[in-house]
Amino acid sequence: MKHLGFKRIFPSLFLLSLILSFSISSLAVNHDVRVKLSSFKKLPRISARTLQVAMPGRSFEKLGARFVQLTKHPLSLEKSFGWWNGEGRVWPSPTLYLKGENVLVGSNPAPKRFKIHAHSRGVDWIGIFPVEEYLKGVIGSEMPASYPMEALKAQVIAARTYALKRKTLRKREVxxxxxxIMDQVFTWPQKDLPTWAQKKIEKAVDETRGQVLVGTKSRRLIHAxxxxxxxxxxxxxYEVWQRGKPSSSRHKDRACQARSSNQWRTRLSESQLLAGLKKHYFVGLNTKIENVRVTERTPSxxxxxxxxxxxxxxxxxxxxxxxxxIFGFSRVKSTLMETNYSGKEKRLVVHGKGHGHGVGLCxxxxxxxxxxxxxASSILKLYYPFAQIQRLKVAEPERLAAAQ
Ligand SMILES: [Zn+2]
Incomplete structure (x- = not known):
């Protein structure tokens, strides 16, 4: 009976393992991330020792000049933008890939690979980095390098997962x-960190190379x-942003509760409150605030x-x-807060504890x-109880293909 049962189960187990391995290996296809470094109204002059340019899907062509002023070129026929170099050469594509030696965009050193993208409001400057290199730039801005190694490693795994998840979600974006802070802070040109800090971050990234968090059931990258x-x-x-499914992925941090240095307090005058509200809601001229209060709280x-x-x-x-x-993430540091509005003094006092949205790793x-x-892995298990670490195959950094 046992054998019969096993034979009947085995094909479906085999099929399941095929499906699982397929979904995991598909994560490893492309390890470059495209990071918006800054936006300009007008692209600064690009200077380089050597410079090559390509339109998406085309091969690179060398530019002779050491300096190039690329200007947005409206292409009425395609109702889109292109680029021109001021000397009659036009690239009819809003996106242009560039690479070269000693490339400066204005006075900023450019990454080895980047692209510029023209749109109606200006130009985006987008660096293309292998994810492991990108992480070395993120961790130094997101967590003090003085933190213990296992905390840094947990942070790296979360940041890697976050970046690759965003990549899957923004496939069709530029x-x-x-x-x-809208995603992860990545300072470019890269921060000058002391050598010990740089080495420690590199070690945390290298020792967790390719490790990401996938859902225990879904086997997909989680929103880390x-x-x-x-x-x-x-x-x-779910509680904080009303997104995803209800879950009990709450973790009590006694150390964070006991600390008093994470208490904060801020005051907002009625005029500051009205100015903030006006940006998002219709607020008439004679509006007055009578009260501000929390009407519902999350389980934490x-x-x-x-x-x-x-x-x-x-x-x-x-x-x-x-x-x-509305009133500033650094001013209202968290939603673990109490509010007290005084109509007489026309001001709101908010005091709270902690810093940040409170979701995932603290x-x-x-x-x-x-x-x-x-x-690091047991730390991650506390904050992401429905996920496990999966090691991705780290592909060689992608070739400088213009096609994306
Ligand atoms: Zn905490």
Whole structure:
């Protein structure tokens, strides 16, 4: 019976393993990430020792000049943009790939490979990096290098997962990642870190090479969000942004709860509040604020819904994270907060604990767990309980193909 049962089960197990290995190996196809370095109204002059240019899908051609001023060229026929070098040469494509030696865009050194993309508001400058190289630039900006090695490694794995997930989601976009807190902070030209810090970051990246977090069930890259300080407990993405499925991926960080250095307080005057609200909502001239309060909290105690009560019986409702966005992420540091509006003094006092949205890995918590001797993988298990580490095959950095 046992044997019969096994034979019946075996083909489906085999099929399942094929499907799983297919979905995982498909993650490893392309390891370059396209990072928006900055946006310009007008592209600065590009200078280089040697410079080559290519339109998407075409091969590179050498440019003779050491300096080139590429200008956006409206192509009325294609209702799109192109580029021209001021000497009659036009590339009829909004995107242009460039590479060369000692290339400067304005006064900034350019990465080995980059592209420029023209659109109605200006020009995006987008660097193309192998993901492992990109990570070395991210970690130095996202986590203090003085943190213990296992915390840094956990951070690297989360950041790698985040970047590759964004890449799968933005396949059809011009770039995969912003270089700001909108995605992950990536400083270009790269930050001058002390040698010990640089070496430590390189080690954390190299020793976790190709490691990503995939869902235990889905076997797909997870949205590996992370933040600076949970203030005592992390929260699920579902509760904070109402995205994904409800889950209990909450982790209590006693160390973050016990710390008092993560308490913060901020004041916003009625006029500051009105100015912020005006950017997103219709707020009439004679509007006054009567009250501001948290109307719903997440299981970890974060402000989920907020209500601004205005005069004339009006009110504005928003999420706790929406309030952070409107009044500044660095001012309203987290939604683990209490609000107190004084109509008499016409001001809102907000005090809270922690820093960041509270979803996924808590960096301060990762630091304390690492100091207690936990490994990167067990730290990640705490913050992403429904994920496991998967090692991707790291392909050689992609060739300088213009086609993307
Ligand atoms: Zn924490």
């Amino acid at each position: 770039f995969d990642l912003e270089s700001t 969000f992370y933040h600076a300080d949970c203030g005592g407990s992390t929260e699920s993405a 105690g974060r402000a989920k819904r907020m209500r601004f009560t205005l005069n004339h019986g009006r009110s504005i409702e928003m999420s706790g994270e929406g309030m952070r966005r 960096q301060k918590g990762a630091r304390s767990h690492a100091l207690q001797g936990k490994s």
